[in-house]
Amino acid sequence: MNLQVEQMHPLVLNVGLAIHNADWNWKxxxxxxxxxxxxxxxxxxxxxxxxxxxxxxHHMYFIPSFTVHTNICNSHFEHYYLHIYEDHYSEDDWLEQWEFPLEIKASPLDLSLFQRLCEINPHMSLQKSDPTxxxxxxxxxRNLLKNRQRAFCDKVESRGIVLQLLSHFFKYAQPRNEMEDNRIAKAVRYIHKHISEEIELEKLAELSCLSKDHFIRLFKKGMGTTPLQYVNQKKIExxxxxxxxxxxxxxxxxxxxAFEDYSYFNRLFKKITSMTPQEYRRLYSR
Incomplete structure (x- = not known):
C-alpha cells in the first residue's frame, strides 16, 4: 500500500485523563x-x-472508528484518552486502510506525549465520560471548530505527537485485504472515500457483488437505514x-x-439538521 505521510492529517477532537470507579460502563x-x-x-x-x-x-489501545464496542469497568480505573478525526483534506481514509493491533506495550515517552498533548489542549478534555x-x-x-481556532504552534505540535503515538501501531499494522471484508463494509468505505462525488446505487451493488434489491435489503439490515439515506446523511455531515x-x-x-440542484441541497440539509445551511453556519460559528 503506497501510503505517504503527507496524506495523513489527524485532528485532535478530545484528549484528557479519565478517572473512574466502576463507572466506565457504556454499551x-x-x-x-x-x-x-x-x-x-x-x-x-x-x-x-x-x-x-x-x-x-502501561499499555496503549487502538479502537478504530465505526467499531461497535462496550466498556466494562468494575473497579478503580484511570486512563488517558485521545479521539482522532481524519481531516477532510485527506484523499483517503488512511486509518481505514489498515488493520491495527488492539494493544501494544507503551513506554515512558508515550506517557509524556499524552501528558504534553493534554497540556497544550486544555480545552479539549471531556466534561462527562458518557458517550451520548x-x-x-x-x-x-463544535470540537472541529475548536481545533481550527487553536494557535498554529499548538496545531503543529499536536499533529507531531499524534503521529508519534500512531507510529507505534503502524509498526505492527497490516494493509486490509479487501477480499476479506464483508460486502456492506466495502460499500460503506467506498461511500466515505467518494462522498464528494455522485454515488450511484448500481455502483455500490456492483462493488458488493449483489443485485440492487438484495444490496438494499442487506444494507438496511446492517446499517439500519437505506443506502440513499446513508449517502445523504454523510454528504450533509x-x-x-x-x-x-x-x-x-x-x-x-x-x-x-455533487449536488446539481441547489434547492434540493437546501431542503435536504434542513430535513436532516432542522435548519438551513446559513442558519447552521451562523449558530455554530459564533
Whole structure:
C-alpha cells in the first residue's frame, strides 16, 4: 500500500485523563472517530466484535472508528484518552486502510506525549465520560471548530505527537485485504472515500457483488437505514464540516458535494439538521 505521510492529517477532537470507579460502563458505542487509550492505573475491559479484552496499565489501545464496542469497568480505573478525526483534506481514509493491533506495550515517552498533548489542549478534555454527551454530530462540529481556532504552534505540535503515538501501531499494522471484508463494509468505505462525488446505487451493488434489491435489503439490515439515506446523511455531515471550517458560499459547498440542484441541497440539509445551511453556519460559528 503506497501510503505517504503527507496524506495523513489527524485532528485532535478530545484528549484528557479519565478517572473512574466502576463507572466506565457504556454499551454499544459506535463513533466516527478513532480512539487511543493509555492505561495508567487499574484495569477494565472492552468488548469488541471478536470478544472481550482486558485493558492493562502501561499499555496503549487502538479502537478504530465505526467499531461497535462496550466498556466494562468494575473497579478503580484511570486512563488517558485521545479521539482522532481524519481531516477532510485527506484523499483517503488512511486509518481505514489498515488493520491495527488492539494493544501494544507503551513506554515512558508515550506517557509524556499524552501528558504534553493534554497540556497544550486544555480545552479539549471531556466534561462527562458518557458517550451520548459528546458522540453526536453537533458536538463533533463544535470540537472541529475548536481545533481550527487553536494557535498554529499548538496545531503543529499536536499533529507531531499524534503521529508519534500512531507510529507505534503502524509498526505492527497490516494493509486490509479487501477480499476479506464483508460486502456492506466495502460499500460503506467506498461511500466515505467518494462522498464528494455522485454515488450511484448500481455502483455500490456492483462493488458488493449483489443485485440492487438484495444490496438494499442487506444494507438496511446492517446499517439500519437505506443506502440513499446513508449517502445523504454523510454528504450533509460533510457539508456541516465545510460550513464551519471553510469560507465557501453555500452554493459552492453544494457543488463540491455533487449536488446539481441547489434547492434540493437546501431542503435536504434542513430535513436532516432542522435548519438551513446559513442558519447552521451562523449558530455554530459564533
Amino acid at each position: 454499544n458505542v459506535n463513533s466516527p472517530f478513532t480512539r487511543l487509550y493509555y492505561i495508567t492505573e487499574g484495569t477494565a475491559q472492552i468488548e469488541l466484535p471478536d470478544g472481550i479484552h482486558t485493558l492493562y496499565p 454527551t459528546y458522540d453526536n454530530n453537533p458536538t463533533l462540529m 460533510k457539508a456541516q464540516l465545510l460550513l464551519l471550517t471553510e469560507e465557501l458560499a453555500v452554493k459552492e459547498i453544494a457543488f463540491r458535494l
